[in-house]
Amino acid sequence: MVNNPPVGTTLLNKHADSFLRLEDLGTKFPRYRPTFFFPGEFINESHRFFSICPVDGALIQIKDRHWFGQPIAGWLRREDALKLYELAYFASGDVLELGSYHGLSTSILSQANEDSPLTNTIYSVDRDPACVQMTYRNVRRKGLGISVRTLCGDASTLVRRMASEGRSFEFVFVDHSHAYDPVYNVCRELGNLIGLGGFCLFHDFNDLRNADGENKDYGVYQAVRDGLSSSAFEFYGIYGCTGLYRRV
Numbered sequence: 001m002v003n004n005p006p007v008g009t010t011l012l013n014k015h016a017d018s019f020l021r022l023e024d025l026g027t028k029f030p031r032y033r034p035t036f037f038f039p040g041e042f043i044n045e046s047h048r049f050f051s052i053c054p055v056d057g058a059l060i061q062i063k064d065r066h067w068f069g070q071p072i073a074g075w076l077r078r079e080d081a082l083k084l085y086e087l088a089y090f091a092s093g094d095v096l097e098l099g100s101y102h103g104l105s106t107s108i109l110s111q112a113n114e115d116s117p118l119t120n121t122i123y124s125v126d127r128d129p130a131c132v133q134m135t136y137r138n139v140r141r142k143g144l145g146i147s148v149r150t151l152c153g154d155a156s157t158l159v160r161r162m163a164s165e166g167r168s169f170e171f172v173f174v175d176h177s178h179a180y181d182p183v184y185n186v187c188r189e190l191g192n193l194i195g196l197g198g199f200c201l202f203h204d205f206n207d208l209r210n211a212d213g214e215n216k217d218y219g220v221y222q223a224v225r226d227g228l229s230s231s232a233f234e235f236y237g238i239y240g241c242t243g244l245y246r247r248v
Contacts, residue, residue: 016236018238025208026209043089046115060104082239088108091171093169094120094122099176168193172200232248
């Protein structure tokens with residue numbers, strides 16, 4: 001008889017085959033595949049929901065209330081949401097979100113955290129006070145957010161400050177900018193902020209606009225490739241438009 005490993009063990013799945021070259025970005029969106037071990041296709045019903053929830057085009061529509069709510073503004077594909085939930089669910093320490101907009105990703109992280117037996121604190125950062133306020137409002141309208149701390153400020157500045165204070169996170173979701181310099185500046189600090197074995201997930205890593213040399217508003221792919229230390233971080237997979245790296 002084959003004994004399956006316990007749920008959430010350090011036996012991890014790395015999907016190196018999903019890597020895309022710069023010129024291939026946005027031509028395909030790799031499907032969601034689990035990084036952690038768990039039996040079945042999904043962790044639980046909350047996780048499965050993101051595979052069947054309503055979409056507008058390719059973007060998920062998640063309401064701020066179960067009944068008669070309004071969709072939370074944001075831009076996440078099914079694959080993005082499924083990976084966000086999984087990584088937050090299995091995080092063995094605190095989670096940091098850089099760029100919340102109106103709290104779509106925050107609500108997914110918070111739901112995973114509350115479903116998980118490993119309850120952590122989620123720190124959600126946005127430089128726009130109105131977005132911080134909307135994030136706070138939306139996660140609480142959904143009955144979540146007990147463990148969410150919202151912060152207003154520049155992501156690069158806050159990351160440097162947290163690193164200097166000796167703070168450590170097991171999962172960081174980076175979505176505060178699409179431009180090269182702001183993402184690069186954060187990447188240079190992540191080695192001091194993410195514990196060994198922890199993960200960082202970059203939104204819009206797989207976006208064709210990164211490959212457009214005339215579009216100065218996009219450069220996530222290049223910033224990650226240039227800014228993350230290759231000796232400290234290992235590529236773990238592309239899922240939808242997100243790129244995953246692990247601190248090694």
